[in-house]
Amino acid sequence: MNQIKLVDASSGFKNFLKEKGHSTSTIVAYGKDIEQLVSFLGELQKHDVHNVSKEDIEAFLAKMNKDGYTPKSISRKINSTRTFYRFLKINEYVTDDPSLLVAHPKYQLAPPRILTPTEYRALRDAARNDARMSAIIELLLQTGIRIGELTSLKLSDIQKESLHVPSMEKHAERTVPLNKRAQEALKRYLDVRPKATEDHLFITKSGKPFLIRNIRTSVERYFRLAEIKHAKVNDLRHTFVAHHLKHGASIILLSKILGHKRLSTTERYLEYVPNRASESQSLSEL
Numbered sequence: 001m002n003q004i005k006l007v008d009a010s011s012g013f014k015n016f017l018k019e020k021g022h023s024t025s026t027i028v029a030y031g032k033d034i035e036q037l038v039s040f041l042g043e044l045q046k047h048d049v050h051n052v053s054k055e056d057i058e059a060f061l062a063k064m065n066k067d068g069y070t071p072k073s074i075s076r077k078i079n080s081t082r083t084f085y086r087f088l089k090i091n092e093y094v095t096d097d098p099s100l101l102v103a104h105p106k107y108q109l110a111p112p113r114i115l116t117p118t119e120y121r122a123l124r125d126a127a128r129n130d131a132r133m134s135a136i137i138e139l140l141l142q143t144g145i146r147i148g149e150l151t152s153l154k155l156s157d158i159q160k161e162s163l164h165v166p167s168m169e170k171h172a173e174r175t176v177p178l179n180k181r182a183q184e185a186l187k188r189y190l191d192v193r194p195k196a197t198e199d200h201l202f203i204t205k206s207g208k209p210f211l212i213r214n215i216r217t218s219v220e221r222y223f224r225l226a227e228i229k230h231a232k233v234n235d236l237r238h239t240f241v242a243h244h245l246k247h248g249a250s251i252i253l254l255s256k257i258l259g260h261k262r263l264s265t266t267e268r269y270l271e272y273v274p275n276r277a278s279e280s281q282s283l284s285e286l
Contacts, residue, residue, distance in 0.1 A: 056098075140240075149171070151212045241266065
C-alpha cells in the first residue's frame with residue numbers, strides 16, 4: 001500500500017478532480033471541504049490517511065453543524081469526503097472507506113424560484129437600453145442554457161434559428177432552438193458588439209471575454225432595478241422549464257434542450273406546474 005500524508009493527499013485530490021472533468025465550481029468547493037477536514041483532523045493530531053475513523057469524520061461534521069453550516073452544506077461535505085476516499089482507494093493509499101459509514105443529514109430541497117410573467121417582463125424592460133445584457137437575459141430565458149454554457153459561446157455557435165451549445169465539462173454538446181425574441185435580441189447586440197479578434201460571443205468593451213462572475217453580477221443588478229426579490233441567474237433556467245411544462249411542451253423534448261442526463265431531473269418540476277396544458281412538440285415564447 002502506498003503511503004501519503006493527509007495534507008499531500010488533499011493537494012493531489014484537486015488534480016484528480018480536474019482529470020475527472022469536474023466543473024471549476026465543484027473543484028473549488030470539494031477542495032475547500034477537504035482542506036477543512038484535513039485541518040480539523042490535524043487538530044486531533046491525525047496526519048496520516050490510515051488513522052481516520054468514522055467517528056473522526058462525524059466529529060468534523062458535528063463541528064460544521066455547530067459553526068452554522070446548513071444540512072445541505074454538510075451533505076455536500078460528505079459527498080466531498082466520499083469522493084476524496086475514492087481518490088485514495090484508486091491510488092492504493094487506503095483499503096477502507098470510513099466515509100461510507102457516515103449518514104447524510106435529512107433536509108428538504110427548496111422549491112425552484114420561478115419568475116412570474118410580470119417579473120420577467122419587468123426584467124426585460126429594465127435591461128432594454130443595454131443591448132448586451134438584453135441579449136444575455138433573453139438567451140438564458142428563451143433557451144434555458146446554463147450561465148457557464150452562455151459564457152463559452154462563440155460567434156460561430158449562432159445559427160439562423162438555432163444555437164449550438166458546445167460540450168462543457170460533464171455536459172454534452174447539443175443544439176437548442178432560437179425563437180424570434182432571442183434572435184432579435186442577438187441581432188441588436190451583434191449590431192453594436194465591439195470589433196475584436198476575440199471570437200467569444202459576449203465580450204467587454206475592450207474586447208475581452210465577458211466573465212461568468214461579471215455576467216452574474218450584471219444580471220443580478222437588473223433584478224434589483226426591476227425590483228425582483230430573491231432571484232438569481234439560474235432562476236431564468238427554472239422559469240424556462242416551468243413555462244414550457246405549463247404550456248404542454250414534451251418532457252422528453254425539454255430534457256434534451258436543457259441537457260439533462262436524466263429525465264427525472266426535468267420531471268421534478270412538474271410538482272410546481274399546476275394545470276398543465278395538453279402535450280405539444282413545440283415551444284412558445286416567454
